[in-house]
Amino acid sequence: MTYQEVLENARKNLAPRCRVCRECDGRACRGEVPGAGGKGTGAAFIRNVEKLREITLNLDVLYDNRGQDSRASFWGREFAAPVFAAPIGGMAHNYTPAMDEAAWTKAVVDGCADAGVLAFTGDGVNPELLELPLRWMKERGGLGVPTIKPWGMETVLEKVEKAKAADPPAIAMDVDSAGLPFLAAQGGDAGPKSAKALRQMAEAAGRPFIVKGIMTVEGARKALEAGAWGIVVSNHGGRVLDHTPATCEVLPEIAAAMGGKLRLFVDGGVRTGVDAFKMLALGADAVLIGRPLVTAAYGGGAEGVRIYMEKVIAELRDTMKMTGCAVIGDITERKIRR
Ligand SMILES: Cc1cc2nc3c(=O)[nH]c(=O)nc-3n(C[C@H](O)[C@H](O)[C@H](O)COP(=O)(O)O)c2cc1C
Secondary structure (H helix, E strand, C coil): CCCCHHHHHHHHHHHCCCCCCCCCCCCCCCCCCCCCCCCCHHHHHHHHHHHHHHHHCCCCCCCCCCEEECEEEECCCCEEEEEEEECCHHHHCCCCCCCHHHHHHHHHHHHHHHCCCCCCCCCCCCHHHHHHHHHHHHHCCCCCCEEECCCCCCHHHHHHHHHHHHCCCEEEEHHHHHCCCCCCCCCEEECCCCHHHHHHHHHCCCCCEEEEEEEEHHHHHHHHHHCCCCECCCCCEHCCCCCCCCHHHHHHHHHHEEEEHHHHHECCCCHHHHHHHHHCCCCCEEEEECHHHHHHHHHHHHHHHHHHHHHHHHHHHHHHHHHHHEEEHHHHHHEEEE
């Protein structure tokens, strides 16, 4: 299967909820939540893509070429590149019945594992959203990071115990889900979390705890104080608050303040290996990709996910070659212009 075939299949399978645009930039689907779009005017989703596109690269091929090594280590495991799947859940709610939650979560967990990387996985009011991917990641030796929504603490702690049974290397919470337009309507009790509640979750997790949905230095400091090992700089793909800055705009200041104290992941608008390179240059330790993986899975199942991830990793290596980077650590702010 080629990537073009994956896209053609996806266009049929995702219609009318996602148009599989030439560029997945949030314009055609603005305001479509549920759906694939951004909340309100869709400005935050659109800005994630636009601001990342504005950053340019410093071409430099005058060096002694020893090849490009994109590998990166997290939690004592080695990955083909610091590029992971972002947690996405709710196929019935957001997309089409061409793929159910079981097929989607299996495709993304297996496809990422086959490409030498890993998937963060989602959660929802329906317990299947958390539990199905736990089953697949357990089959792959705990290869995945379950991401639990900020429910009331009793529910959170129950879900942490379920997640631990799959033996993942880390557990995350998408704290920004407090702003999801449909969660309350579905009967969920997700809301803002105090430092005390976060610390309780970090302790219950008993392994690296990642707070997803941080957009300010202050938020990053609070996550650190609450015992987080890492954060995901994220605005949930523009789905929780209209008119936030782009993630690539806030990442450098968060990296300057917190680099070395917290591991920094980022998502929002990453579509290619070139985009991943830009985020790494802005200070991220690793990059998460969301919507394009849904397209890949609807177009080709686990194979589609593997093909897409391998394409992104190849693009990242090519960008490293053309900017004079031999290893991921060579990707610094000097390699880009903004
Ligand atoms: C349909 C949909 C469902 C999502 N579900 C979750 C989820 O269950 N948990 C979570 O942490 N983030 C969820 N997200 C947000 C993604 O993890 C990620 O932050 C966002 O998609 C990144 O932006 P991108 O799609 O532009 O790459 C979801 C996003 C979409 C589009």
